[in-house]
Amino acid sequence: MKLVVVDDLNKNLKLYSEVLGSEFDLEMFNNPEEVVKSLPSIDCDLMLLDWNMPIMNGLEVLKSFREVKPKVPVIMITGEYLERNLIEALNVGAEDFVVKPISNAELIARIKNKIAKAKQQLKLDALAKPSMVTFFDDSFSIRIKDQHIQLQSKEYKVLRYIANFERKLVSREDIMRNVWDAPEINSTTLDTHLSILRKKLGEYAKIIVTKKGHGYIFDTSDFEEKEEIEEKEENVENKREDN
Numbered sequence: 001m002k003l004v005v006v007d008d009l010n011k012n013l014k015l016y017s018e019v020l021g022s023e024f025d026l027e028m029f030n031n032p033e034e035v036v037k038s039l040p041s042i043d044c045d046l047m048l049l050d051w052n053m054p055i056m057n058g059l060e061v062l063k064s065f066r067e068v069k070p071k072v073p074v075i076m077i078t079g080e081y082l083e084r085n086l087i088e089a090l091n092v093g094a095e096d097f098v099v100k101p102i103s104n105a106e107l108i109a110r111i112k113n114k115i116a117k118a119k120q121q122l123k124l125d126a127l128a129k130p131s132m133v134t135f136f137d138d139s140f141s142i143r144i145k146d147q148h149i150q151l152q153s154k155e156y157k158v159l160r161y162i163a164n165f166e167r168k169l170v171s172r173e174d175i176m177r178n179v180w181d182a183p184e185i186n187s188t189t190l191d192t193h194l195s196i197l198r199k200k201l202g203e204y205a206k207i208i209v210t211k212k213g214h215g216y217i218f219d220t221s222d223f224e225e226k227e228e229i230e231e232k233e234e235n236v237e238n239k240r241e242d243n
Helices: 011-020 032-039 058-068 081-093 104-127 153-164 172-180 187-207 220-243
Strands: 002-006 025-031 048-049 074-078 096-099 133-136 143-144 147-150 208-211 215-218
Touching: 002 011, 002 032, 002 096, 011 025, 011 104, 025 032, 025 187, 032 058, 048 058, 048 104, 058 074, 058 081, 074 104, 081 096, 096 104, 096 208, 133 153, 143 153, 143 187, 153 172, 153 187, 153 215, 172 187, 172 215, 187 220
Parallel strands: 002 025, 002 048, 048 074, 074 096
Antiparallel strands: 133 143, 143 147, 208 215
């Protein structure tokens, strides 16, 4: 497992090397601008990213990283907890937000957990092929039939996660745990994102089926059946015209 570690302080990079070197293959950067320039050639399983850096802070690096590597998990690390920073980092696409000091064992466990989840997600992505909806991970957008819909990061991830279990029930807890991965996120946050998501889906909002008190199901069958009927009717009409 390979990690990219970004911290402007060499003493911190040395510490990470001592703590993580026996568990992971490490690529270290003390210049955030150099990381951004190297993104196309970077290949890693996870990025460990410091928040407070001169010239370019961790959030700016994260935004650039997400444009190139939308599926690679990122753990933000900071020495000062600010709720607005936590929320901003999670909204941009960080998988975790760690406040120092943190024990070596916990940091290693968090890293392994995020890498394992990312690999599992890749397997689910390979299996999940909704016939009606196409997902574009690089732009957080979808195409339903011939309609292109742009979503925000969390809206996209909520829909993507539910779609991975097509026609199977997904609980609210599972969505919150896997999309936000933060126990302090209030459940009303999920309701807000689902409400906005449904508005953007418009006539296709019904592909998210609500099972009150249990969770949600991604199901496009009603639309697919309707499409099949319309196609058959069109074929019949074409034959009549030919005759």
